Amino acid sequence: MAAAVMRRGPAGWWRWHRRVAAMVCSRAMASKTPVGFIGLGNMGNPMAKNLLKHGYPVIAYDVFPEACKEFQDLGAQVTDSPADVAERADRIITMLPSSPNAKEVYTGANGILKKVKKGSLLIDSSTIDPAVSKELAKAVEKMGAVFMDAPVSGGVGAARAGNLTFMVGGVEQEFDAAKELLTCMGSNVVYCGAVGTGQAAKICNNMLLAISMIGTAEAMNLGIRLGLDPKLLAKILNMSSGRCWSSDTYNPVPGVMEGVPSANNYQGGFGTTLMAKDLGLAQISATNTMTPVPLGSQAHQIYRMMCAKGYALKDFSAVFQFLREEETL
Amino acid sequence: MAAAVMRRGPAGWWRWHRRVAAMVCSRAMASKTPVGFIGLGNMGNPMAKNLLKHGYPVIAYDVFPEACKEFQDLGAQVTDSPADVAERADRIITMLPSSPNAKEVYTGANGILKKVKKGSLLIDSSTIDPAVSKELAKAVEKMGAVFMDAPVSGGVGAARAGNLTFMVGGVEQEFDAAKELLTCMGSNVVYCGAVGTGQAAKICNNMLLAISMIGTAEAMNLGIRLGLDPKLLAKILNMSSGRCWSSDTYNPVPGVMEGVPSANNYQGGFGTTLMAKDLGLAQISATNTMTPVPLGSQAHQIYRMMCAKGYALKDFSAVFQFLREEETL
């Protein structure tokens, strides 16, 4: 290991030094090399904490300094830029809100690629356009490093509990190395294929989810107006061919199930604005690949209209409320 | 019973004769009063046969005499009109292709209501507009008889095997009487509420089914074009929130599952033209109750376009094929 440290120069040394110090207080840490983590927002924060819990020294960066503060207190090393992270860690996880952010963090003026070390493993868990993932992968590859896209399924709760699902795209022989880190944060790590297929799997799933959720809301609403009891209708759908996750696990009609956002005025859960964002990605991917997605496209428009009508921060199952007639004439 | 036979004339006699003969070989038949069956098409034919198998004498009628021939050979009594059936049976099941047919059979010039006996139980298993079911129920009620709507889920195969699902609407205290007959033809008989709710449950389920099927086809198609392996994508969807009956039990992509229509060039199954019909009923019910069904409505249009483009007789999962690009420019 000393050889490895030497090969890597001062940053390596420093890391080695930290490790030695850590050996004193943490049984596992000594054996683990640091992991960079960029993007400490709602999702990134608990994810990075789970890495710490599993004994990985974390080299942290976020564009908002206050987001880093907490990690400093937890013993993480906070840096000034993505480039600095790349200088000090050869495995980096990024968790960013959008394609432009991801481009900036990787290829910007102080981006990872300015100082990335050959052989580094860069894992992007952001949900972005798969075409952008491919672009980033090419740029990373030119620097002799490895890029994998690994978007997650599951919200803040799953991130805290460490049971996210990761959908991973990239070179297959690097998958095990990625999995080692990702299993600290998720209970399910699925290999999907070449770079970009992680994103593809995620946006396809979420597009189908949005469609079935709106479909469930429409069917439940129609049934109720035709005189059916909502619980009974849900039961019938769930034992028939209309059954779907939105009907049997996350029913959007208040009173049908316990412990879901519809039972709590659509608070918590997966925000309408986030669903609209994912549907936008699906839309762009479909446009670029000339794939007809008539319902996916309509679902996107409906969530977009909901955002314009005050539902942005409610759970996406609030589409039931949106479709329900609220007024009498 | 002899009196009844006399009252009914030669046909009655003949039936009585058959019954006597049957007593020899069938333990149960003697105790069973005849059941009328109107509409011996693709679905009605095996359903009526299952009644016979369970020992019910059947009084049959179909607008096409050739459809009755087979039943005559099986020992059923064939009549000349729905009114005749009503004269000879006080429990009648109807299985008809559309709302106008149902109106004709019940309220037409030679319809059931011309000769229906007080206290008769009339069960309509057709899939029709719930508003029409309610109209028929009112007309039946005026004659002192009972009407229940009991549309089925499951196709010709399920009808033959006797494991249809019946969704039943009508007065609750009559449900047991209906169930006695329906269990001869189905494995699942669900009470849904007042008259019309059987239809409502069915069209809500089928609308959600159509939406999830198209959504599954779109998501699978998009994923494939983005580089995902179809089997892997199906697996990912099925363990995630996109999961639905169309993805996990009836996947529309050839090669993903065995034993489904997509594995057999979309032959068999539930025809596109039948799905378009059910979506038309959902559409009309939604329009009449002023319920917004944006995706249900779009699904209807897509199946309507498919009918116009040669998919009418293919299974409704062929929407995958319809959406898939077939040509290169």
Added chain:
Amino acid sequence: MAAAVMRRGPAGWWRWHRRVAAMVCSRAMASKTPVGFIGLGNMGNPMAKNLLKHGYPVIAYDVFPEACKEFQDLGAQVTDSPADVAERADRIITMLPSSPNAKEVYTGANGILKKVKKGSLLIDSSTIDPAVSKELAKAVEKMGAVFMDAPVSGGVGAARAGNLTFMVGGVEQEFDAAKELLTCMGSNVVYCGAVGTGQAAKICNNMLLAISMIGTAEAMNLGIRLGLDPKLLAKILNMSSGRCWSSDTYNPVPGVMEGVPSANNYQGGFGTTLMAKDLGLAQISATNTMTPVPLGSQAHQIYRMMCAKGYALKDFSAVFQFLREEETL
């Protein structure tokens, strides 16, 4: 003509007589035979007044007695039922809110058909399902009278000004007789073909109108967000292939045109709830004729959602406001 008169019996003779008399002294009330008018609502009220202004004695009926009061003061004869109107007038105009109302007025217990005279001319200006118009026409014909559907285009303002457009369906040789009355209330009376085609023309026009209005709202909104000045964009569209009545005569964007509802907070004009009703009729006609109307169907859903979100009484061009983002996150 005499032969035709004879064939029609007394009522026919009477009409012929009236025509001759009218030729002698066309402006005097004395020379005009009374016209029945059923349905004195927002539209019927000014329409019936225009008949009075043109010197026609009016035999009035409305289900709400207070709606008749004003007409009594104006010298019209008020009756107790549609049947009474039919007893006293052999030309009747009906203006009713929906298909069930029209059925009731024509074929109900005290309906027109109870006392209609042979040879009477019954003109229905309601906007209803063309299939219902055809049903009514059949029933009317059986009584030896003539039925025409003549829905109007133009709102309350046009009704007051007497410049409605009538789209008329029915036997062509009766068109002139209908036109004589309709020109008192409208500036444009168009013969469309067999019974039901008046309705068909109206709902096709309104469906296309709804589609272009939403399309105009979407295009204007998108252009504005992409940095275009709304007036300039409207000008460009109007000299290009995007031009339509909604863009050049009734632009939905506040500030682009004067004297339209968008210039007045979407007050007045053609209410969203009425547009939703007409789109419902288009939807039902399309479903019944198995015609794919993907955008018409979506337009219906959008106006339905608007009704549920507080836009019911605003002009239908308020769809611009509905689609516009109102909130920032």
Added chain:
Amino acid sequence: MAAAVMRRGPAGWWRWHRRVAAMVCSRAMASKTPVGFIGLGNMGNPMAKNLLKHGYPVIAYDVFPEACKEFQDLGAQVTDSPADVAERADRIITMLPSSPNAKEVYTGANGILKKVKKGSLLIDSSTIDPAVSKELAKAVEKMGAVFMDAPVSGGVGAARAGNLTFMVGGVEQEFDAAKELLTCMGSNVVYCGAVGTGQAAKICNNMLLAISMIGTAEAMNLGIRLGLDPKLLAKILNMSSGRCWSSDTYNPVPGVMEGVPSANNYQGGFGTTLMAKDLGLAQISATNTMTPVPLGSQAHQIYRMMCAKGYALKDFSAVFQFLREEETL
């Protein structure tokens, strides 16, 4: 003006010089400085020829050498790359099929920007994503040159006849300079605002056009099935609020108008695949600006499905044929 010239350096001077010279002898070729033209496809070919006809020496480039051959014969100077064009001309028009092509031509390894002279005027007539136009404008500006987007409306026929419409975005004080060239190729040159608004105007118009065309096809189809004569229905729509360019100038129903693609089996005109492309741009712009475009989005999907079903090369009014039922069951 001299100050402005000085600020721009030699190329600016040269333009000023050219303008003075042009004033003396505007029709003679000698007095005109050369214009670069990149992209000599279906549209670029006749556009460049019109520049030649107006006496402008043309410096030509196309990625397919054979496309240049004809221009060599016409006296144009053919070059090896966009960079070469930029070296020899300080006014350049580009006419390219897509955003990636435009990026390559401007910012690629042998792109215009490699050798563009300060003060050059670069006009892009391609129809591309307005966001890409803005990106290109920034890159061009950095080199001290001026970029304008000027997409066209009108097809190959209008390009030949020199009566295209140009929608121009860019700095207003450069508009006159652009107009001088564009009027050689178009009869209508409209200033739309900042860079990107030319594209915005075009895609908004085409989105509305697509929506009204499909709407017209739906309304005509529905009317015909309800028994209306197509010509009569078109006449009624055109005098009513359903009127639009697609109904009154380019009616999609065969037999209604002469001289339009629907009268010629949908040959010629504006190809379905091109409409699908423009709708894709509208979709992407709407997604990026979070603008709900429910009908625009559905129109996109319909043209996409048509491309998949053999309509790619037919005029976009063939949507009437696509929606029309072709089969009987």
